[in-house]
Amino acid sequence: MSDDLSEHDKELLRLIGMSGEQVLADERMAESETIPDDLTGRVHYGLHLAPQDEQMVSVSIRMPRSTLDKLTAEARRYHISRSEYMRRKLAAPAG
Structure with a gap:
């Protein structure tokens, strides 16, 4: 992962105390439609209120x-x- 980042991106991550691997893990969680996260909460398929x-x-x-x-x-x-x-x-x- 770190090799795919530009020097500018690496510097930004250092400033906020994140690693490239942490970014990938956060990306997987945000993009997943089955893992609950702080952005969307648990994902419900179908009319979940019924x-x-x-x-x-x-x-x-x-x-x-x-x-x-x-x-x-x-x-x-x-x-x-x-x-x-x-x-x-x-x-x-x-x-």
């Missing part, structure tokens, strides 16, 4: 193409399906 034995049903909705494109882009950012992203948004507390 009872586990609840039957899932399909719902069709109409929305502007631009809204769908934004949802798709956000889902890709999190490396999850658009359907999963929409379930999470719908299950999130209002705020």
Whole structure:
């Protein structure tokens, strides 16, 4: 890992007291969709507020193409399906 870093990056890490290996470990935790972390907490798949034995049903909705494109882009950012992203948004507390 240290060999992949520029001298500038190494100096920045020294200033904040981190090693390249620590950066890699933090990156793995942040990118993982199964390891709880301070950024996202535990990741839930599906509509996690519903009872586990609840039957899932399909719902069709109409929305502007631009809204769908934004949802798709956000889902890709999190490396999850658009359907999963929409379930999470719908299950999130209002705020």
